[in-house]
Structures are given as C-alpha cells and as structure tokens.
Amino acid sequence: MAKGKVTFNTDICKGCELCIDVCPVNIIVMDESMINVKGFHPATVIEMEKCIGCGNCAITCPDSVIKVERF
Amino acid sequence: MAKGKVTFNTDICKGCELCIDVCPVNIIVMDESMINVKGFHPATVIEMEKCIGCGNCAITCPDSVIKVERF
Amino acid sequence: MINEKVICAGFGGQGVMKMGQIITYSGMMENKHVSWLPSYGPEMRGGTANCAVMVSETPIGSPVITNDATAVIVMNLPSLVKFEENAAPGSRILVNSSLIEQKVSREDVEAFYIPCNEIALELGNAKVANMVMLGAYLQLANPVKIETVFKAMVKVFGENKAKFMPMNEEAIKKGMEIVKEQIK
Amino acid sequence: MINEKVICAGFGGQGVMKMGQIITYSGMMENKHVSWLPSYGPEMRGGTANCAVMVSETPIGSPVITNDATAVIVMNLPSLVKFEENAAPGSRILVNSSLIEQKVSREDVEAFYIPCNEIALELGNAKVANMVMLGAYLQLANPVKIETVFKAMVKVFGENKAKFMPMNEEAIKKGMEIVKEQIK
Amino acid sequence: MTIVYDKSKGLTDAELHFCPGCTHGTVHKLVAEVLIELDVLDRSVGVVPVGCSALSYDYFNCDMQQASHGRAPAVATGIKRVNPELVVWTYQGDGDLASIGAAEIVHVAHRGEKITTIFINNAIYGMTGGQMAPTTLIGQKTTTSQDGRTVEHSGRPLKVAEMLATIDGAKFVERVSVDSPANIRKTKKAIKKAFELQLSGEGFGIVEILSTCPTNWALTPRDSIKWLRDNMMPYYPLGNLRSPEEAK
Amino acid sequence: MTIVYDKSKGLTDAELHFCPGCTHGTVHKLVAEVLIELDVLDRSVGVVPVGCSALSYDYFNCDMQQASHGRAPAVATGIKRVNPELVVWTYQGDGDLASIGAAEIVHVAHRGEKITTIFINNAIYGMTGGQMAPTTLIGQKTTTSQDGRTVEHSGRPLKVAEMLATIDGAKFVERVSVDSPANIRKTKKAIKKAFELQLSGEGFGIVEILSTCPTNWALTPRDSIKWLRDNMMPYYPLGNLRSPEEAK
Amino acid sequence: MSKVLMKGNEAIAEAAIRGGCKFFFGYPITPQNELPEYMSRELPKNGGVFLQAESEVAAINMVYGAAGAGGRVMTSSSSPGIALKQEGISYIAGANLPAVIVNIVRGGPGLGGIQPAQSDYNQVTRGGGDGDYKMPVFVPANLQEMVDIMMEAFDIADYYRNPVMVVGDGMIGQMMEPIEFKKPVPRELPVKDWITNGTKGERNPNIINSLFLEASDLENHNLAAQEKYADMVKNETRVENYNMEKPELVLTAYGTTSRICKNVIAEFKKEGIEIGLIRPITVWPFPHKAFEDIPESAKGILVVEMSQGQMIDDVKIANNGRLPIGFHGRSGGMIPDPQDIILKVKEMLGGVK
C-alpha cells in the first residue's frame, strides 16, 4: 500500500463533511475541539499512517482545502 | 367520372398560377385578356366539362378564390 | 433658379423609385442640392410605391413634399387619386394615360397625359414605361441636362445593366418628343 | 415616552432576526408604532445578519437606524465591530460574552455582557441563546410587557412550535435575571 | 350538387395581404377549416406573431391577440391559464418561433401548456424583406447571407420539430408540407390532430409546416413550390415525431 | 514525495463564497485544472452568469466577463467572434441556462459557436433562495412549488442535454455528476474533451453537471449527495450524448 | 380588522389577492422573491393561478395574454428584470390592457447590487418601451400605504384599461410593519366586453392589438391614449404635503427616502426651524400643483433621492424656475444619512439668506 500525507488548509474549511464519506480508509473526522475563523469545525485526519494517498478527499473538497502527497 | 364545376372569385385572384399545376385535367389557365382590380390576370377554366370536381385547385389556392361543386 | 420638388408614384414594379433616383443622381452630378425620400410600407413589394425628389440650387430643408410639389408623376390610378392634391398651384401633373383613364380634376395645374406603356411596347420593351415618363418630365421641367441623366442612369442601374442603356435612352427621348407635341 | 431603536446583529442561525421580530410584534400588540428592517445580502444564509427594530409611541419616520440606536444587541464579534458606532450616546450595548471576548470601546454608552450561549447550554438548549439576550434587553429597556412578549413569541415562532415556549420563556427570564445582577 | 370546397366560414371577408402564391394563405385556410370542423371557433383564441402574419387577426373569425415578436407562446400561456376552456393557438413564422422566440417555444413544450402551435417554416424572414432565418438552408442566399449561408459562419439549419420532440410536454410534433394537394390534406390532418390533443388536455402540440416565400426567395410561386420540394423537404424530413400514442 | 492533489493554479487565492459542501466549488476546481492541463489559461476568457457563480470572476486566474442573466452564450459569442484565438467558455446554472437563457444556449449550439459551456444542473435556483427551475424534479419542494412540482402545473423537468444533442452544431454533449470521486474524475474528463473540441475548432461543446444545492434543498451536504444520486441521476441519465466521432 | 405584522413583499402579495388579483406571472429576482413565493402558495387557494415564467420577458407577455383574456393579473420584478419587461409594458399600454406591475428597486446599473435604491425613477416614469405611452406609477412610503395602493391598483388598471406600476425600494420589500387590509373605495368599473374569451357565437371577434400600419390610425390611437392620460393626471395624482404651512425650505422625496426626511424635519422642529416636505405618492402623474402651491416662506427646494438625481428633473419642471433647487443623493444601496441632509438644508438656508 502506498503511503500518503494529507494537509488541511484549516482556515478555509467549511465543515461540509464531504471528505469524510469518500475516504476509503475512514481516517477523516471533524475536529470538534476547534472552531475556525469561519465558525466551522474543520476536517482533520486521525491515524495519518493509514492514509494511502488516493486523493479522493482532495478532489472531492469543493473548497480546495486539502493537499495530498504520496511517498 | 364525376362532373365538377369551379367558380372563381376573380376579383381577389392574385394570379399566382398555383392552381394550374394541380389540376389533374389541365383545364385552368390565366385569363390574359383581362386584368382584375388587383392588377393581375386572374385564373379561369377552359373546357369546364372536363372538370372532375376533385377540389385540388381550391384546396391549393392560398386566397380562397375558388369554389368547387360536384354533381 | 431651379427648385424642383417631384413626386413619383405608381405601383411596385413600375420603376417609379428608380425614376426618382435618376433625377436625384443627375442633380447631384450637376452639384445641385438633392434628396430622395421613399415611402415604405409593410409590404415593400406589391401595393403602391412613391418617392419625393428634390433638386435645388439652394440647400434643402425638409425632404418631405406636402402641398408644394412642382411636379407630380403618376403611373397608376390610385397614385393620381392620392397625390393630385400635393401639386402646388401652377405646377405640373404627368399622368400615365396607358393605365389611367381618369383626367386630372384640378384646374390650377397643367396636366399632361403620356401613354407610357403603349410607347414602351412600341419600343419593344414593356419595362421602359418609366423611362418614357422620365423623358416627358425632363422635357417639361428641365432641372438637369439630358447628358447628365444618361450618365446617372448607368450609375443607378449599375454598370452590369449597361447593355440596356440604349433602349432606356431611346425611351427617354421618345417621352420628350411626345410631350413636346402636347405643349404645342 | 417609549421610542426604542434597537439593532440586533449576529451571524445567520443565531436567531437575531426572530429576536427583533418578537420585540416588534410585541410592540404592535400593545398598539405601539413599530417597524422591523432586516439587512439582506446575496448570501441570505451564513454570513452576518442584522435587523433594525423600532418601537415607539409616536408614528415612525424612517425605519433606518443611523447613529441613534437606543440599544445595540450583538451576538458575535463582527457585529460588535460593525454596530458599536450606531449606538446613541447614553444608550446600551448588549454583548454576547459567550462568543465575544472583546469589550465595548466606547465610554459614552452602557455596556452589558451576557454569556448567552453558556446560559442556554445550562438551560439544556443551545438554541435559546437569543432568548436569553432578549430577556436581558427587555429587562433593561422594558419597551413592552413581558406577558405580551410571551404571546408574541407564539405568533412569531408559529403555533406548531408551542411546545418550545416554556423553554423560551425560561430563557428570557434567565436573561432578565442575569442582567439585573449587572445593573446592581 | 354538393359543395366540394368553398371559402371557410372560419375566415373573415377580409382579403389576405400575403404576396401572390404565398402559402401562408393556404395554411390560414386549413386552420380555419379545422376550427370549424371541430366546432370550436367560437371558443377559440388565436395568437398571431410579428411577421407576415402579424395582421392575421383580421382574417380569422374568432377572438385574436397580436403578440410581440417571438412571445406568442407566452401570450397563449397567459390566455390559457386564465381560461382553460378556451382553445388557444399560436401561428408563428420561423424567425418568430425559432429565432427570437426559441425560449418561449421550448418552455410551452416544457410546461406542456395545452395550446397548439402552427409553425410556418419558410426558411427566411418574410416581413422584413428576406433575412436569414435559423431555418435557412446551407447555400441559400438571403439579404443577410448574400453569398449563401455557410456552416462555418452560421451552423446548419435548426430542426425545430426534432428539438421539441425531445421535450416531454410536447405531446404532438409533426412536420408537414403544403407543396401538393395531397400534402395539404395531410397538413390539415396534422393540424386537426394537434387541436384534438388540446381538446383532450394532453399537452402541447405543434405542426411545423414547410411553406414558401416566393417574394423573398425571388422565385415565382410555382418555382417556389418546386424549390421547397427539392431543397427543404430533403433537409426537413416530413413525418410525425411525437403523437399521444407514442408518448404513452 | 509527489503531490497527488493541490489547489489548482487556475484558481485565485480568493475564498469561494459558496455554501458549505456546495459542489459549485468542485466544478470550479475541475475547470481550472483542465485549463491548466491544456495550457490555455492565459488565452482563456470565462463568462460567468447571474446565479451563485455570479461572483466567480474573482476565482479564476484568467480574464473573465460577468454576463447578464441567461445571456452568457451571447456574450461568449461576442468574445469569440472578436478573437477566435481565445478559449472561451461559459459557466451557467440551470435557471440561467435552461430557463431565461434557453434561446441563447439553443442558438450557440445552432450556430456551432466554438465555445464550451459548463452547465450546473442543481435542480433549483440557488442564488435567489430556492425557486423552481426547469430542471426541478417532480415532487420536489421549492419556494415556488411549495407542495412539490407537479406535471399538471409545470410539466416534467427539461432534459437540456438531450434537447441540445439534436442540434447539429452541438458537437459534444455529455451529462456527468459530481457525487463521487469516480464521477468527479469523469466530469473532469468530459470538461477536458469539451475544451479540446473547442481547440480543434469543431463546434460547440457542453457538459451538463448534476450538482447539489444543500442550502436550498435544505439538506446537509452529505445528504445532498445522496439525494442527487437517488433522485437526479435516475431522471437525468449520465453519459455522452454527442461526441465528435459520433457527429461525423 | 386588526393589524398584522408582515414582511413588505408578502404584504404586497396579500394585498394584491385581496384587491382581486387572480393571476401572477413572474420570475425570481432579489429583493422581491417573497412576493412570488407567497403568491405561489396563496393564489391557488384563492382560485387563482401562479406561474413562474421562463423569464421576465415571457412573464410580461403572459400578463399581456392573461389581461387580454380578462384576467386580473400582475407581475413583479426588480430593476434589471423591469428593464427586460419594457417592450412588453409598451405592448400592454399600446393594446389598452389593464395589468399591475410591481417593481422593488435595487441598485444599478447592470447587475449592480441588491440593496435598496431609487435609481429607476427614469425607467418607471419615462419608460424604456417605445412610444408615447404612460402609466400611473405609485411610490408608497410605508407598508400600510403600499398595501392600500395594491388593493386599489387592479381597479385603477381596469378603470383606465392601462398598466399600473407600484414601486418600492428593497427596504419596502424586506421590512415589517403592522398593516391593516382596508377595502378601498369601490370604483364603477367598465364591463370588459373587449376581452378574448371566445365569441360564443354571440358577438364579433374581439382583437387585442397594438399594430396600426396606417400612420393616421396610429396617431388617432395615440391621441385617444392622451385623453386617457389627461384623465389620470386629473384624477390619480397623489401627494402628501407635510409641514407645508410655513416652511423655510421644502424637502421633496418619495418612498422610504421621504421617511428619512421626516426625521430631519423633526430634528429641525426641535431647533424651531420649519422644514416642509412634498412627498409624491404618484411620480407619474407628478404632483405639479404641490410645487406651485409652495408658500412664499420657502427659500428653496431640496430634492433627496437614493439615486444620482432623477426625480430632480420633474421637480425642475414643476418648479418652473421659481425657487433654487438643491440635491442630495446617495446611490448603490447607500441610504441617505439624516445628518447629511441636515447639513445640506443648513447650507441652502445659509446660502439664500
């Protein structure tokens, strides 16, 4: 399995949760612990090591919040 | 063969000649000897006895100039 | 001083618009002030057609002729009925007597009757009836030189119609002759 | 003589429009002159929302509040920043201190800080933060009777929301209490 | 002695102003005859467009409205929604219906308005003196395509019937021609069916009629018929594209 | 370490004003990515409509024009005719394109204008607060069909792609959806093909994209995706309706 | 009847229904959307029909057809949408059809903005349609007046067989005020024997039309319309003269702007300065007489508009050179600030002293 890394531009996340549904390894959650400047709980990744770098979340995010790298 | 009779409301004929082409027995001609109030040579029938009363001329005439009877 | 205001009227296809344009064009070629104003209707074909022509040595105000026409040229009956009243007192009305049996009813104008279609047919081309009438008008009013008219004609009809010019010229001359007889 | 000019401001979803409408409706029920004027933007959802409410014993001229608000109610920080200046000297600014850490910078007005969201959560319903604030305002300005407000509330929320009324009433009362302490 | 054909009672006494041999007149007769045969003339409202038939409110023996250019379908919608008992129809040219009025015709079809449209496709703008229409054929010369229409500049002619037939609410769509007595009779049948569809409340019906414009085609009326047959009919196939049976 | 995905250089730094989860944003990215991949961004002019994307001139990193409601195709025509070297595209919602702009979209297709249209079908008017669109589904509740759209009152929803595919000049017509990563990738492919068609000068291309409007559908973004899949996709079949091969 | 609190757009809709409106054809546009939305819900319950048209152009032509068929019909829109309706309005006027058009004005030009504005005064009083037509244009200043006028509007349209326009700015559309629906004084309305509702074999065909190819026919048609317009000028001109007994200066403004002016007047009263207000309630016909009647005490007129100055033309015509005219305008959705008006008034009073 490829290894991936996702980075969120947390400030502009609108908390729509669309990225959650498309992650094949179910590692995206909303960070209930924080509210960003826009007033939303932004998306974040738990267990980054599981990420396969498929890019589904990034292509799905309407607001280009997510950057995905693979190594 | 049925016998027909055609009557032209000569005053409103526009001399378009469309009726000539559709007469199966070729009896419609333009009356070159007269000009109607609209300035046209109106259509008329020669050899009325040949008329079969098919109504082709009448249904074709855009200006409802022609009345067709059958007997 | 030339200050012609001519109405040319007839039905579509009689060439009244061209007639007016030739006069206008000739005037321009002689550096006179001119204008040509057509009537235009929803049915721009068929029906009646007419235009107002001005040829003047001074600038033209309104291109519209009201009741001050110096000449009224009518090629069919409805035109006579409609435009008779536009002739100024003392002016001329030119009637195409081939198609108009009726006479001019006014007393205060000069009336001329030219059998344009018959003359045209005599000349061998029914289409030059308007040129016959034009000749008659030119003879009477003389606002421009006849040579200018012959040149203008080519412009108005287009160079590619040049071969018809001799016939047109002949028709104009015939028209001039005919009306000369009437003046006598 | 009552002549209240209230700005209610917050972000969409905080219920500031309803808050304003309840005041307005109550005023009308008590036969006062009232008006309610919302701001409206291209994104009518999200973003900020605010309305201007008038309750007066004389007819209302302009429904617009410029710098003559008798009370400014702000539920979030951008609203405080934006509307602080609209408060008339000597008037009141009511701040939702749950979401706004900043203090009112003006000296010529009375400032009150009500932790609406926290109180609402304490009451068990995060959605009644606006009612807590409404209570605080009513306590301070008292433009209409509290019973009228309870009646108006039913109208504004709709009969089918009647079951939420006790909670709303409670929130209002709580708001009144809290601010009473501050006055002391 | 039986009368085989006489001027329809659905028409007034006014003389048509159309040019000699223009098949607008032919279609006028057919519409009038159908309204009489269906016995709906006295509850019928026709909407005429801007175009050579702009004056046709004077020719039909029923209530009429004159509509702004392209908007006859909207006007008809207004009439029908006010009074669904009325038999409402529009009569439109190809400039009117296919060009400026494209949105309005698409949307009566889309809404399935219970009206009937008679669409005269003569591949040109008649009234204004022969400009290119969306239906003008490739190579056809008009006053705004003086070297003939080209695909590169203006695309291929719009097939209105085919386009509208994709819309669910257009329950009857047929293309006909008035180039021969047989086709004129078929045209009448199509018009009748379209009106019957309205009477049964099924939806929108349109009859596209290939028609001539001798004046602006610069052909005699007789040659115009031939031109229509040789040029328009191959590009615009006749036939029914949608009928209630099929729609089910 | 390779970058799998990052914000497209075809977009500016401006934050999108769309509601959370609105797939307008998704499509914006795809268009920007395609313009970059085809290396035409710097000779591209986008035309945005009146609708939720009215402000999108701020989001694309190329020259932009804001068009009046429904007329983006006409505006694009003007641009392309002035400068055929430009890569011209319109971005339109279903109110804009299918309702008020029906004539304009039909006629760019009819003329075969060499432009590309991105058509966002979200079955509702977004910007104005959720009114019925021509694409609103039967039974769907909107602020102007509060008991749900009915066939009797408003007809069945308009299938724009099917309608335009009947027009010769529309050389590329495809319907896609952005409900899943796979479909998003297909959408991008379709957009790319449509632009390639423009580059090869073949004619008009349009991609109809089934999209969500969580705000006016009154659903969460995630439920909106589901609603799109369950309700829109069955009525609006995905797929290519016209492509250059087929057109030949 | 007791008072209700309603949002302007909804109040307009309700008043229209109570005024006898049965048919609505319109197209969404901010800031008037609540109006069609209310209609879509309520008209069917009242035996009417609401239809969302494919565009403003289609909507106004549906109104034409519906009015011609005898329906009591209206449409509503906002500035750019009204621009699109100009041809249709001209047709409706040309064909002598009764219809009501509501215009909730926003800032322009072009797409502009959606905030309240009065920059369509020219559009509504001079029109962008072709020809010499006119229509009564009402510009109420509060919801009660708006509602009163809406309830009357359909009668006025029917009475004259003419379109009637009712104009509010975005503020009027969005705000809430208590209103009471009061039946207007009934008018004796002519029988609609000219409508296209089918001859039923009982009469000659009726024709709805604005085409007159003969110039003289068209002129006569226009002259007949002029007579109708003269009647409107005589009977329908409305104006409020406020504090006009002995004003030192006269403000003139309409719609919500006039309310701001009233605040200004109240401020001046505190200082003992009397400022008057002429508030046109119809901007066509324009209340010329109110300006002729300005007392000698007045030293000038200050026109206040939410535009760069459009009504000012009519004020100049009405004033006919008598008094100095000043102008204060804001645009694009900016609302005049009472303080600015006060300054301007003081400047004018100082300037002419």
Add this chain to the structure above:
Amino acid sequence: MSKVLMKGNEAIAEAAIRGGCKFFFGYPITPQNELPEYMSRELPKNGGVFLQAESEVAAINMVYGAAGAGGRVMTSSSSPGIALKQEGISYIAGANLPAVIVNIVRGGPGLGGIQPAQSDYNQVTRGGGDGDYKMPVFVPANLQEMVDIMMEAFDIADYYRNPVMVVGDGMIGQMMEPIEFKKPVPRELPVKDWITNGTKGERNPNIINSLFLEASDLENHNLAAQEKYADMVKNETRVENYNMEKPELVLTAYGTTSRICKNVIAEFKKEGIEIGLIRPITVWPFPHKAFEDIPESAKGILVVEMSQGQMIDDVKIANNGRLPIGFHGRSGGMIPDPQDIILKVKEMLGGVK
C-alpha cells in the same frame, strides 16, 4: 473625396465601417434593415464580422462580450427592438464598455407602425435600463451629419469607455442624399489595457463586470461614472443655433423635424418675421446653454416633435420658467405639416403680443 448618393441606412453602415467598426451584431427590424444587410456584405470584406443574432437581447449581449474583448462593435435596431436592449445597454454602461447603438425610430407604442417617429426620446435619453447610467445620444438631421457622427462615434465610445447612441427616424434611414465621407478629427484614445484578450501570462486577469454587492462600492462606481458624464456634458454637447440673432420666437426640434422647421423659418422670412431654431444635435447631453442664450427678442419657444411631447421636458428644464413654451406634435408616423407649425407660431406670437 467626391460625393456619393446613398440610402440613409447604407450610408450609416458605410460610415461605421470607415469609422473603424469591425463587428456588428443585430437583428432584423424595419425600418433599418438595409443597415445590417449592408454590413453583412461589406464588413467581412473589411476584415470584420457580421453576425445576425437570434434576438435583440442576444445582439446587445454579443456587443457586450465583443466590446469587452476589445472589438469596435455596434448594433442597430428600431424602437421595440431598442426596448428589448435596455437591460443590455445598462450592463454595457455599468461595465464601462464602449459600443455604438443605432436606433432608427418608428411609431409606437407596442408594435405600433413602421413610419418615422420621434416618440422614443424618453427611451433614448432616460433609458429603460436600471440605474443612473447615461450615454451620449446623437440626433442628426441629415445624412451628411449622420455620416459624420457615425465616423466619430466609435472614437467617442472608446474615449469615454461608454456606449454611444445615434438616432434617426425612419426617414433618415430610408432617404437618399449626397454625402461625403470625411475623416473626423482624430482623438487621442486611451490604450485598451482592460480588455479580456487573454492574460498571455503577462498581466493579472482583467474582469468585465457591473456587479458590486457592497453598497459603498456600487456608490463609488456610480460616482466615478458621474464624473465621466460631467466630462461628456462639457465636451460633447452639440447644438445648431439657426437664425438666432434676433428671433421673435424660437422653434426647437431635432432630426428631420428640424428640417421642416427650417422651411417654416424660410416662409416667415418672406414675411419679414424672424424665427429662430435651436436644434439639439445631442439630446443627452442636452444643450441647456443654447436656451439660456436665447436673445431678449424672443417671445416664446415652440417645441416641435414627432411625438406627443417628450423633448419638451428637457426644454422646460433648460428654459427654467423664462419663456412661454408651446408645443406642436404629430405621432404614429404622421409628419408635421409646415402650415400647421406656421399657424401655431402665429398663434403664439399673437398670444404674447
């Protein structure tokens, strides 16, 4: 250059091409059809593009796009067609785009007729589009002047980044007069660095737009436009003062109507009565100063229009109450008769003596 005899519509087209027009988008309508027809034939020969749009609405929006892309572009139409263009014109003005719009006016309202008229004065000077926009409106009286203006129009549009309208009545469109194509005085035109012709990677994106959601932005946008309009008023106002040395009465008329007035003046001269004429060549900006400058000798102003009275409003504003104003108008395609004008003048002279 020598004179040529051309039909008005064709002369306009030729002058436009010589004035640098490269793009034409229009839709057929009588009485201006010869104009697009000429363009369809001649523009391609001059490296330009003619496109018949699907409607007037599409045409004006194509103009918007083309102007935004840097094309020198025009459209033409007649009254109801111009009504349909109102929204588009407002957008063009709102987005600061240069374009030329020709309007060959016919009788209205509605479908009206196709004979010459001037009943769209309000439409062209006050617009039916939304917002506070303005554009120079030229109303030449003969073909030479029409042609001169057309050759300049594109420069004026480019100079101000503003739409320009050129108006004739049906007569101007249909008549023939000798004309000479004379190059206008060249203007220094600003570089079009704002157009959407692709960034080429060399600059930031250009945006063509009229949307400003922030009220203050939209107001500033409007204020900037007002400055531009003020420049136009200063620099582009045109008028002919004819026989204005010592007139007993002043006629005012524009376009072909003014020519009829000149005939009237000639008639009066014969009687030794001096009548003047103020002939606006631009109706916006309106030549106010010409009216201020009317000599003391004048006893009144007679406005002559082919309408029921529309320019009269601007005359009243310009006159500012100074002189009595009379009106003579014909409409629907009827052309004022010099005799009627003479009678009216005599009545006014008698009336004030």
